Amino acid sequence: MSYINKPKVAHPSLPTNTLGMTRRQYEGSMSTLCAGCGHDSVTAAIIEACWGLSMRPEQLVKLSGIGCSSKTTAYFVSGSHGFNSVHGRMPSIASGANAANRRLTYVGVSGDGDSLSIGIGQLVHAIRRNVNMLYLIENNGVYGLTKGQFSASADIGTKAKRGDVNSSPPIDPVLLALTLGATFVARSFSGDKAQLVPLIQAGLRHNGFALIDVLSPCVTFNDHEGSTKSYTFTREHYHPAVEADFVPRAEEIAVDYAAGESIPVSLHDGSRVILRKLDPTYDPTDRSAAYSYIETKLKKNEYVTGLIHIDETDSTEFHNLNRTAQAPLNGIPYEKLSPGSAALDKLMARYR
């Protein structure tokens, strides 16, 4: 780990957001990950995204499971409540927390081991339940804390540091999410902050489950020659298909977009995402087209990145279907929750 204590005093000329807060105020505790870890770049992107959204720290809830990636929730927005739960089970904590208070913004940070092996059942069902949250997978193809075993996202033929070659097919979280009907599916790279930050912002504002698979190389166990999740390999096989620009609510769209190549999508809260198609044949609003496009490229070892699929017309978000009260359930006064003694006395007749 790199360990240089940050200065306690911020420079007065640091830029502030509309809340008057600097980026420094969105940071967390010092990272204990290895120097150069992709995850730290994702942390930086989350900080940038939250600062850019002028999000009140107490409005954010950070959730994670166990693993290197799951540690990172401690490294951003220290003014938010965080819950580092058990291995692979963050989605259930998030589902329950979200059920209790629909007004807060939930971000879950997980890894490929946490999400695609031990926790795949919970991930799948959180998508199916369409919990309103942003779910980031920091995907590096290996288990770091246990010293470099392959994870379920390791590609066939990829080589471990100690020489083993993986022969089991990988589970791709993007294809998985598309199959399950997720309404916001993206892929990015920890080394591409310009792409990642607006994706995180859009994901936080999406009403429903938003998944971003972030290729985030492990410098210690999976950054060598022969690895398909190294920085070098990822940069060489990186294929941005749709870039997304995030335009906050009440802000004018300032850039001119070429007609036919950009698609504006309005999000639930009034903000917008402008999808810029780098491949003109690609349609991110067509789920099955997106699926076959990604699959074809994956076969050629190309990681398609960007906002792969978005559907803002969907209304299956958990609270919508449940018809939950608009006010958070955890704040409803007891007087409104208890039917009272008269109702109980009346009810007794049913049991005589």
Added chain:
Amino acid sequence: MPGVIANRVNDFVVKFANVNGTGSASANSLVMKAIFRMGVPVTGKNYFPSNIQGLPTWYEIRVTRDAYAARAALVDIMVAMNAETYSRDVRELSSGGYLIYDSTWPRSSVLQRGDITVIGVPLAKLVNENFDGVRNRILLKNIAYAGVLAALIDVDLEVISGLLTESYGKKPKLLDSNTKALRLGYDYVKTNLTSPLPLRVEHMDKTRGHIMIDGNTAAGLGCVYAGATVGAWYPITPSTSLMDAFKGFCERYRVDPQTGERNFAVLQAEDELAAVGMVLGASWNGARAFTPTSGPGVSLMNEFVGLGYYAEVPCVIFDVQRVGPSTGMPTRTQQSDIMLCAYASHGDTRHVLLFPANPEECFYMAVQAFDVAERLQTPVFVLSDLDIGMNDWMCPDLKWDDAYRPDRGKILSQEELAGLEKFYRYVDRDDDAITYRTLPGTSSKGAYFTRGSGHNQYGAYTEDSAEYQFVLDRLKRKFANAPKYLPKPVLVGKGGSDVGIVSLGSCDGAIREALDILGRQKIDADYLRVKAFPFNGDVETFLKSHSTIFVVEQNRDAQLKSLLTLETAVEKSKLHSILSYSGFPMSADPIVNGIRAKLAEAPRLTAVPRKV
């Protein structure tokens, strides 16, 4: 020659042998409810298979003028409606008992038994002559045997008719056919047979102010009154009806009539791991949340329960116990999860347990469970069982005190946080081992990081031994202080006997009945019913002041006894187990026999002169 049963009014057992999925349950409960409405105490026990349709199922009604809650473990009248189980049903009947069967077809020779009275009624014939449609005939044959039984044991026909009117009042066709079927059976008996039998029902006034309710319904209702807003679960017998009840009551009481908005959320999880995770997430976020489950579910929940204990997150788990180990017998009852729940999860963990003895306590303890979980910030298990959860028990009317307000425990508000110099999650400010928590969304000043990894009192990650132990030692103190928030044990008896009984939960009915029987035999015993774990100091005192102690419980391995020896100073040799683990609710007999046998072998205090 049939044996003779003396005239017994309001004190006998009727058992119905049916095929499941044929709609017999409504006919059986019709009879039970009618007797209850005649003011006569009853219990209803359902012995059903883990199956949807086609397997044998039994329903047992104990008519008990003394209002005993336990199973009687004998059968006076068998309504044998399942050809497949005829022979064993006949065998089970007490000498002098009555067998009612469908005489439409010839009776098999296995039905021969000299010491019982056989009553044949051509039920299928009567029903087929009067009704059309296969399904209709199957259903109405049940009502017809209810009519037969009503005539034989003198159940007030007007009371039954009243019940039918309540059920089918808005469906006149159904009311007509059911009434007609009832009369078919009733009139056949009146015309062709001698009635009533010496075993019969007479009006009493002992059910006023009482209801017939099952524990899962009562617990689900308790969750509504506790102010629970989030329920998460994975379906498992025998706990499913608890969530069904909660949902049903919420749809009645928690939906805004104008907007249709619901003040509750029920999450059907993908498994029990997720169910308890959702409860922890919701409770951490300030909602009262719970999950109903049974043994296999608790096994799966272990890891998360440890997180709840260590990170100090409230959590309410209803374990409606069934027969283990493994899948066991899902539709039979047991108290075999006591040890599992007391120490669930790896590492040094221990949990608060509540032991309701009947549906009434399920209601009140459900409320208490949330108060305790939030006060102590820890998982709380309510250990019910299938007998309490799914059978109908006679209980006093449930009452509610409108002055009740939930004890949300130590939660800091925005204002309270503003007044603090700095907030630390696990600092013991009040020296009661219970620390303050904050809810997400309150203020960034109250933000903290919840983790199951090693943490110090400030909530920060630690691998420092002293810091780690400091928190772990406080958790131990918190647990030791827990009894003051928990229900006290119940003492039955004067407390002066040398002989003591310690038990818990649904053994209560059988023990109280056994005490009556023993009392008539001049054997005096004190009985202490434990209502919670960790044990109250009164338990220690009781164990100290009795020299021979019987620990009555429904499992093979004497789990309550184990817990007593681990958690109190009692000498192991003083404790004698009386165990029932057949899967059927406990009856008084094994308790009476066990105590008598043990006391008989005990060395007498005064020397008895030998014969020379």
